Amino acid sequence: MIEWLAFPLLVAGAAAIPKGSNERKSIQTIFENTGYGITNKKGEPQFPKFKKKYPIVDGKEEIGTKYVFQIPLGLPATKMAEMEKKVHFFSDGLSRPVLVEFKAWVIPNDPRKYLVIKVFKKDIPNLFPYKLVPECPVYPEDHKKTGENKWVIPLGKVLEGMLWHDFEQIPHMTVAGTTRFGKTVFLKVLVTYLIEYHPQDVELYIIDLKGGLEFGRYKLLEQVKGVASNPMEAAIMLDGIHNQMQEKYKYFQENFYTNISNTPIKKRKFIIVDEAAQLAPEKWMKKEQKEMLGMCQYFLGEITRIGGGLGYREVFCTQYPTSDTLPRSIKQNSDGKVTFRLPSGYASEVAIDERGAEELPSDVKGRGLYKTHELQRMQVPLLEDHDMWKRLERYQVPQSMKGAPENVVEYREKEEPAGEDLVKFG
């Protein structure tokens, strides 16, 4: 019978990785020591076979080596998925950062799936200044002039280079993380980058429930259409946005538009909520207060449910990810999930559907995980306030010229060929 090797048994009789051996041999020794294979009918152990290796390159720099192995026939895919998670077998053994993947098209013109062990020369940095964020490859060099309709932001540095989030592909995002680990800095990176790359087309609605101090100054930016700093203001703002969205829905129906990406409409509206736990109704609250918070959560859920195709993007942040603070309706429709360090595996499961955020280092700020269909470990760029304001101050306009942009209270759609819309503040 062919069977998956019971690795604890083998570990007991494990051979040490020979000193001075090369990486490839070390990986093979790790396969043997951890039982990363099967025994065939004759009782002979079979391990993945080395096929090829390639350099891993970031820009002009060689940052590691990719080892491609063919797995023995009969090794089940479920075991491969398990093994992808046991990456520390390799990183501990090789004393290097490692990624393990099982995927197709690793070898040119070969659609078969192979086991890929990527060994990197160095780990992601503990500090990644914003000014080192490279030009995003999706933006043409003269993007700031042409205003190309791409909505990508930098998330951070990962082992393989730079990680980006594309709001056209994944319109909504949740962000979790215990206080002081980097959520606010991440939001500042997001807002700054969006404004720098889309000064004409981005509209920001900020719900800052941490007292309104952190984002108060943003009110002065021409792209910021409203800052709500308590649940009542949030409810009014969200009610206005919800009305806008319904109008827009009708407008899309009348024009046979199915998704904003395929229309001439250039504007995108970002609704940023920090700290969402303040919107969770509590037992001790008065009925009216509970209803108001419930309404906010309902509107935020609706934005993620139908807003994506209409050009609304939600970024929903919380320190305490629980089923109350991160409602299912929002989480299910937010396919990009960022988390910084969290206090428990349970909180991590709520935030990203798996454990891991509780194991992020406690002494590295801005270290996070990004979950889509896969999980990536990243270091978010550090953008200091003075640098941010140097970049943004040109977009500051006197409050009087902006009207009173506290809340969105009325919405009118103006039928222009470009499909631009008007938001009126009261």
Ligand SMILES: Nc1ncnc2c1ncn2[C@@H]1O[C@H](COP(=O)(O)OP(=O)(O)OP(=O)(O)O)[C@@H](O)[C@H]1O
């Ligand atoms: N990406 C980063 N790189 C390096 N240091 C960072 C990074 N992000 C945050 N820090 C450091 O950690 C401090 C706290 O970060 P931040 O204010 O973003 O935390 P937070 O999670 O939003 O906390 P709170 O919820 O209390 O506002 C920052 O002042 C900065 O010194």
